[in-house]
Amino acid sequence: MPSAVELYIINRFLNIEGMKVIDYRIIENIGIFVSLKNTSSETICQKCGKKTEFILHQNNFILIRDLPFGEYQVYLKVNRRLLQCSHCEKRFSEDLEFVRERRRHTKRFVNKIVEEVLNSDIKNVAKRNDVSEQEIETFLKDLGRELVEEKPRDLNKLGIDEIAVVKGQKNYYVVLVDLEKKKVIGLVEKRKEEKIIEYLKNWGEEILSNIKEVSIDLWKSYKSIAAQLMPQASVVVDRFHVMKQVTDELDAARRKIKRETEQIKNKSEKETILNGLKNSKYVLLKNQEDLNKSEQEKLKELQGVAPILTEMHALKEELRNLFESCKDWGNGLLTIADWLKGVSKYFPKSFGTIKRWIGEVIAYFDERTTQGVVEGINNKLKLIKRRGYGFRNFENFRLRSFLTWHFIS
Ligand SMILES: [Zn+2]
Numbered sequence: 192m193p194s195a196v197e198l199y200i201i202n203r204f205l206n207i208e209g210m211k212v213i214d215y216r217i218i219e220n221i222g223i224f225v226s227l228k229n230t231s232s233e234t235i236c237q238k239c240g241k242k243t244e245f246i247l248h249q250n251n252f253i254l255i256r257d258l259p260f261g262e263y264q265v266y267l268k269v270n271r272r273l274l275q276c277s278h279c280e281k282r283f284s285e286d287l288e289f290v291r292e293r294r295r296h297t298k299r300f301v302n303k304i305v306e307e308v309l310n311s312d313i314k315n316v317a318k319r320n321d322v323s324e325q326e327i328e329t330f331l332k333d334l335g336r337e338l339v340e341e342k343p344r345d346l347n348k349l350g351i352d353e354i355a356v357v358k359g360q361k362n363y364y365v366v367l368v369d370l371e372k373k374k375v376i377g378l379v380e381k382r383k384e385e386k387i388i389e390y391l392k393n394w395g396e397e398i399l400s401n402i403k404e405v406s407i408d409l410w411k412s413y414k415s416i417a418a419q420l421m422p423q424a425s426v427v428v429d430r431f432h433v434m435k436q437v438t439d440e441l442d443a444a445r446r447k448i449k450r451e452t453e454q455i456k457n458k459s460e461k462e463t464i465l466n467g468l469k470n471s472k473y474v475l476l477k478n479q480e481d482l483n484k485s486e487q488e489k490l491k492e493l494q495g496v497a498p499i500l501t502e503m504h505a506l507k508e509e510l511r512n513l514f515e516s517c518k519d520w521g522n523g524l525l526t527i528a529d530w531l532k533g534v535s536k537y538f539p540k541s542f543g544t545i546k547r548w549i550g551e552v553i554a555y556f557d558e559r560t561t562q563g564v565v566e567g568i569n570n571k572l573k574l575i576k577r578r579g580y581g582f583r584n585f586e587n588f589r590l591r592s593f594l595t596w597h598f599i600s
Contacts, residue, residue, distance in 0.1 A: 201225060204260070207289050207297075210269070222264035224254075229270065229285070236276040237283035248282050249273040255290050257297045264321070267297070291333055296322075301330045306598050309591075335590035338597050342394050343369055343376040348558075349424075350406045351413050352565045353382050354572050364585070366565070366572065367391075370406060373564045375572070375596045378589045384412040391420050406560050407551075408432040409544060414551065428551040429562040430514045437510060437541045438476050441503045444537075445475060448497050467496030475500060479508045503537045506530070514555070523556035524549075571595065 193201075193215060202212040205225065214226040236243045250270050257265040269290075275282050289297050296304075304327060307316045317324045348370040353363035365387055367377030379390045391399060402424045407413035409432055417426045449468050455461040474482065474489045482490065494501045510530055517523040527545070535542040545552055555561070575591050 205257070205267075207267075209288060217263070222266055223260060224266050224268060226268045229272070229287075234274065234285050236278060236281070237286060238276060238281040239279040241276070241278050244277045245274040246277060247272055248275045251284065253295065255295055255297055256300055258300050258303060294329075294333070296326070296330070301334055305330050305334055305594060309595060309598060331590070331594070334597075335594055338593040339589060342398060346376065346398055346402055347371055348404045348406065348560055349402050349421075350429075350562050350565050351387075351416075352408060352429075352562055352569065354569050354576075364588075365390075366569065368562075368565050368568055370404075370560060370562070370564060373568070374599075375568060375592055378585075378592060380585045384416060387412075387416055388420065391416070404558060404560050406562050408562075409436065409548060425554050425557065426551050427554040427558070427560050428548050429565075430552075430555050431561060431563070431566075433541075433545065433548075433552060434507075434511060434514070436544055437507050437538060440538050440541050441475055441500070441507055442472065444503060445471060445497075445500055448500065464496045467492050471500070475504050475507075478511065499537070506534055506537060517556055520553060520556045524553050527553065 198212045198215070201215055205212060205227075207227070209229060209231045210227040211230050212225055213228045216224045218224065233242055234245060235241070236245075249272070251273055252268060252270050255267045255269055257267050259265055269287065271287060272285050273282060274285050284292075286292070289299070291298065291301075294301075304316060304320060304322065307320070308327060308331065313324050313327050316322075317327055346369055350366075350368035350370045352366045352368065354366055356362040356364060363382040365377075365379035365382050366375060367379070367390075368374065369376045377390060379387050399420050400423060402421045404427055405413075405417040405421055405424045406427045406429050407417065408429055414426055417424060445468070449465070452461060452464045452468065455464070471489060471493050474486045474493070477486070490501060490504070510527075513523070513526045513530060517526050527549070531542060531545060572592060575595060576588060
C-alpha cells in the first residue's frame with residue numbers, strides 16, 4: 192500500500208474536487224492507475240432535481256482517462272455509483288463533475304485534445320495522443336453542444352453584425368457579439384428578423400432585460416428587434432457603418448463623373464479630366480492624415496478637374512473628425528446637425544440615412560460604442576469558414592466557431 196504522504200501528493204497533483212486518492216499503481220508500458228473515492232455525501236437527484244440523501248443501489252467501477260503525467264498515461268478508477276433517490280425513489284447513476292455522463296475521458300482531457308485539434312487536424316492529434324479519430328469527433332460534439340447551448344453571462348453590450356456565407360452573395364449569417372468580452376455569443380443561420388428574434392428569445396428575459404446597449408449597422412430590422420426584445424437598451428448605429436455609407440456614396444460619385452466624362456466630345460478636355468480622375472479612388476477614400484505626398488498632390492490635381500469630389504472628400508473627413516472629437520451627446524447632436532446642413536446636395540443618400548437614424552447615430556456619443564472588435568471577430572470567422580475543416584454545413588461552422596472562442600478567452 193502506498194503511504195499516506197504519497198497519496199496526499201498524488202491527490203494534490205490530480206486536484207479533482209470532491210474526490211480523494213485511495214490507491215495507485217504504476218504499470219510499465221501502460222500507465223498510472225489511480226483509484227479515487229467520492230467524498231461528497233449528498234448529491235442532486237438526476238430525476239427530480241432535489242438535493243437528496245440517497246441509497247446506494249449498485250457499485251459501478253469505471254476507468255476514466257485523464258491528462259498524461261510525464262511519459263505515463265493516467266487512468267482514474269472511479270466508482271460511478273447507481274443511486275436511488277430517497278425522495279422520488281427513482282434510480283440514477285451519479286453525476287461526476289469532472290467527466291461527462293457515459294464518457295470515459297475527463298473533461299480536462301477532452302479540452303486539451305479539442306484545443307489541439309483547433310490548431311492542427313484530427314488525424315495528427317489522434318496519433319499523438321493515442322486516441323481514436325472517432326473519439327475525437329465525440330469530444331468535439333460533446334463540448335461544442337454544451338457551448339452552443341450555453342447562454343451569455345453578464346452581457347451589457349450586444350453587437351449585431353453579419354458575415355457573408357459566400358463572398359459576394361447576399362446570404363448572411365448573423366453574428367452576435369459580446370462587445371465587452373470581444374466574443375462571439377451567437378450565430379444565426381439566416382438574416383431574417385423572425386429567426387434572429389427566435390434565437391434571442393431563447394436566451395430568456397433575464398439576459399435580454401439586462402442589456403444596456405445594442406450596436407447595429409443600418410438595417411432597420413435590427414432596430415426593430417432591439418425595440419421589441421430590449422426596449423430598455425440604447426440602440427447605437429456603428430459609426431464605421433455610417434462612414435462606410437458616406438465613402439460608398441463618394442466613390443459612386445467618382446464613378447459617375449468618370450462615366451460622364453467618357454461621353455465628352457472634346458478630346459483634349461476629356462483627356463485632361465480623365466487624367467485627373469485616374470488613380471483617385473483611394474486618395475478620396477483614405478483618411479486625410481494617411482495620404483502621402485504624391486497622394487496629396489493627386490487631391491490637388493483633382494480639385495482642378497472635379498471640384499465636387501474634393502468638396503465631398505472634405506465633408507467626409509469632417510464627419511469622420513467629428514465622430515472622433517465630439518465629447519458628449521449634446522455637442523455631437525449640434526455638430527452633426529451643422530454638418531447635415533451642407534450635405535444634402537453632395538450626399539443625398541447618406542443625408543437621408545443619417546436623418547432617419549439620427550437618434551441611433553447620436554447615441555454613439557454617450558458610450559462611444561463601436562463594432563471595432565467585430566471586424567477582428569469577423570476576420571476570424573471568415574478564416575474558420577474558409578478553412579472548412581471538412582465542415583460543410585452551418586451547424587458545424589457554428590460549433591467550430593464556439594469552440595474557437597471558448598479557447599481564446
Ligand atoms: Zn429524486
